[in-house]
Ligand SMILES: *[C@@H]1O[C@H](CO)[C@@H](O)[C@H](O)[C@H]1NC(C)=O
Ligand SMILES: *[C@@H]1O[C@H](CO)[C@@H](O)[C@H](O)[C@H]1NC(C)=O
Ligand SMILES: *[C@@H]1O[C@H](CO)[C@@H](O)[C@H](O)[C@H]1NC(C)=O
Ligand SMILES: *[C@@H]1O[C@H](CO)[C@@H](O)[C@H](O)[C@H]1NC(C)=O
Ligand SMILES: *[C@@H]1O[C@H](CO)[C@@H](O)[C@H](O)[C@H]1NC(C)=O
């Protein structure tokens with residue numbers, strides 16, 4: 007069993023979250039400086055060297071351990087350590103009182119010499135890469151008032167000695183790898199105003215009772231850990247508490263219990279964030295929390311009924327109750343005008359994924375002006391919600407899956423020029439789209455997918471950030487694209503599954519930011535315009551199932567960021583060019599399936615070290631198979647999830663903002679276990695080679711056996727001759743092997759029986775001979791797996807081998823029998839997660855296109871879900887191995 011899993015949080019995730027935090031913290035710290043009387047004094051005492059030698063030596067030792075502090079040193083001009091960058095001394099004694107080294111790219115361990123700085127009041131090492139344990143001796147710095155170790159790699163438990171720092175006012179240990187219980191001694195910090203232990207992921211156990219002694223506490227943040235239980239009674243003493251953030255822990259109490267502990271403290275609470283726990287019960291009355299500005303109870307297990315009113319919460323700005331239907335319990339209720347009528351200050355409302363019915367009277371005039379409205383999968387329809395008409399400040403609107411089967415009223419498009427996110431997807435909205443080119447002043451992302459919009463795509467805003475019009479009935483050409491300005495950060499374009507046709511416009515040089523293009527399932531025709539080669543940020547180009555023809559433009563070789571090329575089911579022709587292998591070395595998926603490519607497969611294809619899905623089937627390819635399969639490292643090397651390795655290939659690689667991966671969906675049609683299916687995002691979990699239905703000749707190269715990570719191999723319907731390679735038993739992950747309809751001869755290698763995961767086997771229509779090797783596995787396949795090999799004998803074939811009189815029934819095995827076409831949770835699935843994580847992640851969350859709260863959860867709380875997914879995967883993997 008896996009007991010402890012350490013997750014290396016990639017820096018880039020941290021950046022996402024930390025960005026805001028850093029800003030906030032900087033502001034906070036600036037506020038503290040005058041309070042602490044730290045900074046100002048030192049500057050005036052110009053020429054005199056104040057620096058105390060012993061402290062200077064301590065700093066130099068610290069420098070040694072932490073490397074790069076070039077401005078510190080022993081040289082002539084650097085004598086006064088009080089003038090070193092980040093160092094502040096006090097005026098009188100010349101003692102170092104403040105060390106502010108945040109975001110200095112320091113690494114290594116912290117030298118114990120730091121403890122010489124006995125006058126230190128302020129220590130900020132945040133945003134570096136320090137590792138190791140937090141020194142227990144830090145407690146000897148008894149004057150310390152501010153200790154900020156945020157965003158480093160400190161591990162191990164929180165030293166309880168920190169509880170001795172009785173002057174501490176500010177303690178931030180967030181974004182580290184701290185684990186274990188929170189020491190109750192922290193409760194002794196009665197001067198502490200700010201405590202942040204969030205994003206350590208592995209702090210566990212209950213919240214110590216002693217926290218109630220931190221009577222000065224204003225901000226408490228314990229989010230993203232594994233704390234259990236509820237909130238201790240002692241919190242009644244925390245009368246100054248303004249913000250309590252405990253999101254994404256394992257709190258299990260009834261919500262009303264928790265509020266009970268809190269409501270007895272004087273009601274200064276402004277922020278209460280308990281999202282992502284397992285809180286149960288109904289929504290209580292919040293009347294006593296009249297100062298509340300932000301209330302987030304999303305992703306818990308709260309259920310109905312919803313009371314008449316949330317109470318008068320005149321200051322409430324942010325209300326999030328989304329995602330409480332994850333279990334069978336759900337709010338099931340009707341929200342009417344009355345529920346919201348007291349929320350005068352509301353700006354942010356999220357009730358998504360609760361199956362709530364929003365039943366507002368048609369003339370309702372809401373008392374608030376919302377900026378963000380997220381009502382995904384609330385029932386608002388069948389008519390387009392009229393009350394929106396008075397909300398003129400919306401920047402972010404999501405009414406997807408709301409059961410609207412109306413046309414969009416024309417006032418809607420003039421509602422709020424500041425709109426920058428619009429999601430109407432998964433409704434049954436019909437009719438035409440008007441000219442939107444001048445409706446919005448800001449950059450805007452639009453998702454109208456899965457509706458019934460018809461006719462031409464009109465001119466759209468020129469500063470789009472993403473556009474998803476997939477799964478509608480838009481027709482005609484897409485010349486509107488040429489009017490989108492090149493300055494926009496337009497990165498995602500999905501027009502798949504419409505009725506679009508005609509040639510692609512030749513203006514792609516205007517769309518340089520595009521990273522993802524999906525035009526699957528339309529009827530575009532003609533050759534790809536050469537300007538497509540100017541898309542130098544493009545990572546996924548999906549053009550499956552159209553009527554494209556001609557050769558691939560050579561300019562495509564400039565798109566070196568490409569990870570996915572899916573051109574399947576078109577009429578492309580020409581040879582497979584060497585530059586695909588030489589230039590597009592980041593490819594993970596290359597599908598040219600079902601086109602008219604001819605010629606031999608170039609050896610250069612072997613430069614594709616990251617390739618996971620190579621599908622060249624159903625073309626006119628001839629010649630021999632390339633002899634360099636062992637160069638497909640992603641298919642050769644084991645990346646089984648162990649320890650921290652998985653995050654080397656992270657979802658965030660090269661991603662600069664959330665939307666970059668939010669809207670990225672890729673899918674491809676693959677042949678999986680004999681059926682052609684669209685596997686959506688699960689594609690990335692698959693490692694397969696399909697060269698079937700071509701005219702390939704020669705032998706199967708020995709090197710194929712080195713593809714020990716390959717899950718599916720289809721070489722059927724070619725003219726391959728020679729023997730099945732003896733070493734095939736090395737390909738331990740194989741679940742599907744189809745070598746049928748070739749000219750393979752000789753005996754079936756006995757090592758085939760070693761492929762324990764093998765689930766689909768087809769060797770029929772060859773010239774194989776001899777006895778089918780005995781193993782419960784190989785005999786459990788249907789006889790058709792071996793048929794049309796005249797010289798093959800033995801079970802399960804009816805023909806007995808010479809000298810074999812009676813056939814003893816082998817024990818019936820359930821293994822190897824094809825149970826379920828959709829079964830995807832197999833060892834191959836998990837093992838292939840290594841490199842496939844980028845796509846694989848979406849494999850689990852992305853496929854549920856229209857009715858899952860998970861994607862949303864992902865977007866909001868990506869770390870936790872990632873964490874969860876990883877842990878689940880590792881556990882299942884362990885289980886799988888045990889069961890073998
Ligand atoms: C710290 O708190 C504990 C209770 O958690 C108490 O027993 C102890 O006396 C306190 N120590 C100091 C130095 O205040
Ligand atoms: C913890 O909560 C505080 C107060 O709400 C907030 O300012 C801070 O940014 C949070 N910390 C992190 C790491 O998100
Ligand atoms: C937290 O909850 C998750 C999901 O319910 C569970 O798998 C995990 O073991 C819990 N952690 C602790 C420390 O209880
Ligand atoms: C729009 O809403 C649907 C359904 O809630 C969701 O699946 C999709 O991801 C959303 N689109 C964007 C761009 O967030
Ligand atoms: C191909 O696209 C057409 C629409 O152009 C669609 O009707 C058809 O189902 C698609 N075929 C596959 C296999 O997806």
Ligand SMILES: *[C@@H]1O[C@H](CO)[C@@H](O)[C@H](O)[C@H]1NC(C)=O
Pocket residue numbers: 507529531553
């Ligand atoms: C697709 O377009 C081609 C011409 O470019 C046409 O011949 C064909 O009928 C169209 N297919 C469909 C399904 O509309």
Ligand SMILES: *[C@@H]1O[C@H](CO)[C@@H](O)[C@H](O)[C@H]1NC(C)=O
Pocket residue numbers: 609610611612613614634637
């Ligand atoms: C295959 O890998 C070998 C060894 O890494 C390397 O020398 C060779 O150039 C590669 N061949 C191709 C075609 O990538």
Ligand SMILES: *[C@@H]1O[C@H](CO)[C@@H](O)[C@H](O)[C@H]1NC(C)=O
Pocket residue numbers: 623624677678679680681698699720721722723742743744766768
């Ligand atoms: C292999 O490919 C052929 C033709 O491309 C297909 O008919 C067959 O079903 C595939 N085999 C498997 C096991 O998917």
Ligand SMILES: *[C@@H]1O[C@H](CO)[C@@H](O)[C@H](O)[C@H]1NC(C)=O
Pocket residue numbers: 749751752773775
């Ligand atoms: C089948 O294999 C035998 C050797 O086992 C060989 O003599 C024969 O020519 C092969 N037949 C065909 C049609 O390839």
